[in-house]
Amino acid sequence: MSKSSLIKSFFIEIGELTYFALRFFRELISKPFELKALIKQCFAIGYKSLLLVSITGFIIGLVITLQTRPTLEEFGAESWMPSMVSISIIREIGPVIIALTFAGRIASGIGAELGSMRVTEQIDAMEVSGTNPFKFLVVTRVLAATLTLPILVIFGDAIALYGSYLIENIKGDVSFQLYFNKVFNSIAFGDIIPATIKTFFFGFAIGLVGCYKGYYCDKGTVGVGDAANSAVVFSSMLLFVLDFIAVFVTDLFFET
Amino acid sequence: MTNTGNIQKKSILKIKDLRKSFGDNHVLNGFNLELFEGENLVIMGKSGSGKSVMIKCLVGLMEPDSGSIHVLGKNLLNLNQLELDALRINIGFLFQGSALYDSMTVRENLEFPLRRHKNKFGNLKDTTPLVEETLKSVGLLKAIDLMPSELSGGMKRRIALARTLILKPKIILYDEPTSGLDPITSKEIIELMRRVQKQYNTSSLIITHDVDCARVISERMILLVDGVNYAEGTFKELEAYKDEKVRAFFK
Ligand SMILES: Nc1ncnc2c1ncn2[C@@H]1O[C@H](COP(=O)(O)OP(=O)(O)O)[C@@H](O)[C@H]1O
Numbered sequence: 001m002s003k004s005s006l007i008k009s010f011f012i013e014i015g016e017l018t019y020f021a022l023r024f025f026r027e028l029i030s031k032p033f034e035l036k037a038l039i040k041q042c043f044a045i046g047y048k049s050l051l052l053v054s055i056t057g058f059i060i061g062l063v064i065t066l067q068t069r070p071t072l073e074e075f076g077a078e079s080w081m082p083s084m085v086s087i088s089i090i091r092e093i094g095p096v097i098i099a100l101t102f103a104g105r106i107a108s109g110i111g112a113e114l115g116s117m118r119v120t121e122q123i124d125a126m127e128v129s130g131t132n133p134f135k136f137l138v139v140t141r142v143l144a145a146t147l148t149l150p151i152l153v154i155f156g157d158a159i160a161l162y163g164s165y166l167i168e169n170i171k172g173d174v175s176f177q178l179y180f181n182k183v184f185n186s187i188a189f190g191d192i193i194p195a196t197i198k199t200f201f202f203g204f205a206i207g208l209v210g211c212y213k214g215y216y217c218d219k220g221t222v223g224v225g226d227a228a229n230s231a232v233v234f235s236s237m238l239l240f241v242l243d244f245i246a247v248f249v250t251d252l253f254f255e256t
Numbered sequence: 257m258t259n260t261g262n263i264q265k266k267s268i269l270k271i272k273d274l275r276k277s278f279g280d281n282h283v284l285n286g287f288n289l290e291l292f293e294g295e296n297l298v299i300m301g302k303s304g305s306g307k308s309v310m311i312k313c314l315v316g317l318m319e320p321d322s323g324s325i326h327v328l329g330k331n332l333l334n335l336n337q338l339e340l341d342a343l344r345i346n347i348g349f350l351f352q353g354s355a356l357y358d359s360m361t362v363r364e365n366l367e368f369p370l371r372r373h374k375n376k377f378g379n380l381k382d383t384t385p386l387v388e389e390t391l392k393s394v395g396l397l398k399a400i401d402l403m404p405s406e407l408s409g410g411m412k413r414r415i416a417l418a419r420t421l422i423l424k425p426k427i428i429l430y431d432e433p434t435s436g437l438d439p440i441t442s443k444e445i446i447e448l449m450r451r452v453q454k455q456y457n458t459s460s461l462i463i464t465h466d467v468d469c470a471r472v473i474s475e476r477m478i479l480l481v482d483g484v485n486y487a488e489g490t491f492k493e494l495e496a497y498k499d500e501k502v503r504a505f506f507k
């Protein structure tokens with residue numbers, strides 16, 4: 001594909017995704033609600049990611065602390081470790097890395113699941129029986145991703161901080177109480193609120209892109225793989241764009 | 257229509273001059289069809305001749321480029337979403353690959369449409385009797401708690417039929433009901449289709465390229481060639497045609 005047609009198809013995709021998002025909101029507010037399916041999806045999506053998020057969070061905590069410590073030691077500033085690490089994890093590293101792993105797990109999962117339902121005509125079968133597949137499949141999944149990612153990020157952040165504490169405890173002999181006292185003294189609502197708000201948007205984007213790719217999956221055997229694959233690529237890209245916007249907006253409102 | 261026996265019968269489905277192209281691929285080029293109450297109409301065509309495209313236009317899964325479609329007295333192409341969904345309850349659709357919901361058990365597959373049509377079925381507290389009754393009529397009550405992945409091809413087809421029957425449709429559209437099945441299972445499915453037709457008092461439009469299926473079940477046939485109705489008549493009439501394109505079906 002030439003460069004210009006690549007850019008063109010990117011904007012077409014953005015347009016179609018926007019249309020898909022509008023349809024989501026339209027169907028979200030119209031009755032009936034698929035409450036049972038929503039709860040099932042929340043559980044499936046949240047539970048599926050729990051182990052992954054725990055491991056990712058723990059390693060983030062270990063690595064950041066190990067990497068930062070020598071530099072701070074050089075300046076004799078090890079006592080700043082807890083506040084520095086907690087701020088960077090909570091503001092930026094936790095949300096972004098955990099959202100990326102979530103995208104890898106959930107966007108591809110949803111893309112493949114809905115894609116294979118499209119290819120095997122299950123979505124058509126729902127439509128033909130006069131039921132609303134968009135509501136049952138898409139609305140529940142997007143909503144579940146939007147609601148569960150923030151919880152997972154908070155959980156992952158906590159585990160990351162615990163990992164960081166372990167290193168501090170081993171290397172610097174810092175007690176649990178001292179470490180977390182310092183953490184809670186240094187983080188403010190101005191760190192937590194914007195970081196949590198942006199994870200709702202991340203979750204929404206991941207669910208939406210996964211559903212969009214799966215729902216409009218091409219027929220044929222390669223279609224499902226393509227849907228899963230491009231769902232991850234597209235949603236990860238979108239995450240960085242959203243993160244940039246979030247940081248920009250936060251800077252305007254919170255940093256004065 | 258040429259067939260004199262149908263004059264007093266009520267027309268419940270009528271397609272006029274249906275056209276549909278995908279780019280340069282002109283699939284349907286003015287297809288006509290009329291289905292009468294209580295009859296079995298078979299559409300035969302080679303694979304890739306546009307049978308599935310035609311039948312998908314009939315339930316609003318695809319939009320034709322031009323032409324008109326009337327189902328149960330309603331102009332299908334003028335309906336809004338609510339009216340279309342209401343009409344769809346009366347049209348059963350059996351997909352070529354069964355299209356069972358593979359994340360749900362057989363019971364949930366049957367309940368799925370039921371629970372979402374409270375207008376027609378009321379607020380069913382207990383759907384079990386209806387589900388069991390329907391499964392019994394396709395002879396698969398024992399499969400009620402199985403997952404689709406645990407079923408054979410023939411069983412899937414039966415469950416898919418049960419899933420359409422549970423809505424008590426007036427018309428059933430079959431997209432290649434015997435494709436991918438061995439000859440014995442095919443015969444069983446055809447037998448079942450005939451039995452169900454009597455029990456539920458439905459009219460059927462059956463799409464197939466299987467001559468044996470057509471011989472047994474058809475009361476009237478239309479051959480779909482090059483996107484138009486190439487020939488019409490009973491199985492016997494068509495079998496006697498001298499035309500080469502018609503002969504090719506009966507070889
Ligand atoms: N969604 C689609 N997009 C493009 N072409 C299609 C689509 N659906 C069907 N076709 C084309 O229409 C023709 C008829 O297909 P189909 O109706 O599935 O054949 P069959 O008679 O075997 O059921 C085929 O050439 C197919 O490639």
Ligand SMILES: [Mg+2]
Pocket residue numbers: 307308352431432
């Ligand atoms: Mg077909």
